[in-house]
Amino acid sequence: MRDVTARAASTTTPAAEVPARPLLSFGQILNMNVGFFGIQYSFGLQQSNMSPIYRYLGADEATLPLLWLAGPMTGLIVQPIIGAMSDRTLSPRGRRTPYFLVGAVLCSLALLAMPFSRTLWMAAGLLWILDAANNITMEPYRAFVGDRLEPSQHSLGFLTQSAFTGLGQTLSYLTPSIFVFLGMNRDATNDRGIPWVTVIAFLIGAVCSIGSILLTVKTTPELPLSPSERARIEALPKGMGAALTEIVDAFREMPTTMKQLAVMKLFQWYAMFCYWQYIALAIASTLFQTSDPSSAGFREAGLVTGQVGSFYNFIAFVSAFAMVPFTRRLGAKMMHAICLTLGGLAMLAIPSIGGKAMLFLPMIGIGLTWASMMGNPYVMLAGSIPAERTGVYMGIFNMFIVIPMMIQIFTLPLYYRTVLGGHPENVIRLAGGLLVAAAVATLFVKVSSQRQGAGQAVPAMGGAH
Numbered sequence: 001m002r003d004v005t006a007r008a009a010s011t012t013t014p015a016a017e018v019p020a021r022p023l024l025s026f027g028q029i030l031n032m033n034v035g036f037f038g039i040q041y042s043f044g045l046q047q048s049n050m051s052p053i054y055r056y057l058g059a060d061e062a063t064l065p066l067l068w069l070a071g072p073m074t075g076l077i078v079q080p081i082i083g084a085m086s087d088r089t090l091s092p093r094g095r096r097t098p099y100f101l102v103g104a105v106l107c108s109l110a111l112l113a114m115p116f117s118r119t120l121w122m123a124a125g126l127l128w129i130l131d132a133a134n135n136i137t138m139e140p141y142r143a144f145v146g147d148r149l150e151p152s153q154h155s156l157g158f159l160t161q162s163a164f165t166g167l168g169q170t171l172s173y174l175t176p177s178i179f180v181f182l183g184m185n186r187d188a189t190n191d192r193g194i195p196w197v198t199v200i201a202f203l204i205g206a207v208c209s210i211g212s213i214l215l216t217v218k219t220t221p222e223l224p225l226s227p228s229e230r231a232r233i234e235a236l237p238k239g240m241g242a243a244l245t246e247i248v249d250a251f252r253e254m255p256t257t258m259k260q261l262a263v264m265k266l267f268q269w270y271a272m273f274c275y276w277q278y279i280a281l282a283i284a285s286t287l288f289q290t291s292d293p294s295s296a297g298f299r300e301a302g303l304v305t306g307q308v309g310s311f312y313n314f315i316a317f318v319s320a321f322a323m324v325p326f327t328r329r330l331g332a333k334m335m336h337a338i339c340l341t342l343g344g345l346a347m348l349a350i351p352s353i354g355g356k357a358m359l360f361l362p363m364i365g366i367g368l369t370w371a372s373m374m375g376n377p378y379v380m381l382a383g384s385i386p387a388e389r390t391g392v393y394m395g396i397f398n399m400f401i402v403i404p405m406m407i408q409i410f411t412l413p414l415y416y417r418t419v420l421g422g423h424p425e426n427v428i429r430l431a432g433g434l435l436v437a438a439a440v441a442t443l444f445v446k447v448s449s450q451r452q453g454a455g456q457a458v459p460a461m462g463g464a465h
Contacts, residue, residue, distance in 0.1 A: 315367025
């Protein structure tokens with residue numbers, strides 16, 4: 001930790017030369033984060049539809065996790081590299097904006113093509129492109145919030161991102177059901193068995209992805225760098241090799257708080273990947289007693305998954321703002337532990353529910369968990385990241401999301417049929433238990449009370465579904 005402090009002291013721009021960051025109104029903070037809506041609409045489409053799409057194209061239940069490898073693998077590779085590169089980027093549009101735009105274009109193209117996949121491996125390949133594009137956008141976007149806002153507004157900025165996560169995923173989960181409500185035939189499919197309501201949802205996602213990012217870029221330009229900060233960045237070595245060296249150095253000098261949070265995130269994200277992969281199959285099994293992807297019950301389970309998923313994301317959208325005073329009062333650590341416990345108990349209850357209406361009740365706990373996951377870990381990390389290394393550390397921090405996902409992908413198929421009996425509802429029970437374990441691990445994270453407060457939510461960043 002001494003090395004990190006010394007390095008920060010030697011390279012940080014003197015306070016007198018740092019350009020003033022004007023306080024933004026609530027409306028301006030909404031504008032700067034609206035691009036997160038499109039990113040999360042895309043993630044919501046993946047979470048609610050990729051397992052059914054894979055099953056429509058002939059995938060086996062036990063090997064489903066392997067087909068989800070794209071997300072964690074691209075995150076593991078792309079996030080820290082793009083984060084380090086954006087710290088060193090100087091362009092007429094700023095450090096972060098070029099990555100927003102490239103990622104949004106690639107994401108939109110992948111979303112357009114996904115529902116027209118002809119084969120299982122075409123869908124899996126498009127998911128690799130889609131996840132890489134989302135990751136290119138995500139980490140510079142998180143750093144952009146720190147670049148643009150005063151420390152006193154960091155909490156509101158990141159919890160606004162959490163709110164847009166809830167809103168974007170609420171609408172993406174609900175879109176197919178909305179079209180059924182408007183009169184579309186839920187059983188109408190294309191020649192590969194993919195419902196047309198799903199196809200249309202992906203086309204809407206393509207428009208949302210590029211449109212919301214363009215709105216943010218238009219309304220919220222990056223702040224100009226001070227002459228000394230620009231000179232510091234110009235003096236840094238450029239290229240992929242320099243970025244990789246920076247990642248290695250940052251790992252070696254990682255703050256203690258980040259290491260402790262990594263343990264919590266191992267349980268937390270293993271659990272969520274289990275949930276997203278198997279919730280549609282679990283509902284098909286427990287509510288409709290089917291595992292046949294060509295059956296009407298399986299398609300109905302997909303719609304129900306979207307409906308309850310939209311509800312928990314709506315809860316996340318609302319509670320992200322409501323959570324601010326509670327986080328200030330209780331501290332981010334205690335608030336996150338409470339939310340994880342509620343989500344764990346909710347998942348443990350889901351397989352025992354025999355009626356559609358009752359499924360909405362545990363979604364309250366899952367929604368609170370999801371809102372907390374998108375904000376409070378960043379609150380707990382407050383103050384431990386040197387300002388000039390924000391991008392690379394945000395990328396590394398989000399590697400602690402994708403590494404648990406990769407572990408899940410390669411381990412769950414080994415015991416799905418033996419330990420879990422080949423029953424998707426048992427995967428949901430496993431996820432519930434892991435969220436409770438994550439809550440316990442959260443209590444061991446050492447964060448000073450000064451840094452937990454809502455006003456000091458995320459470090460002053462001049463430069464982690």
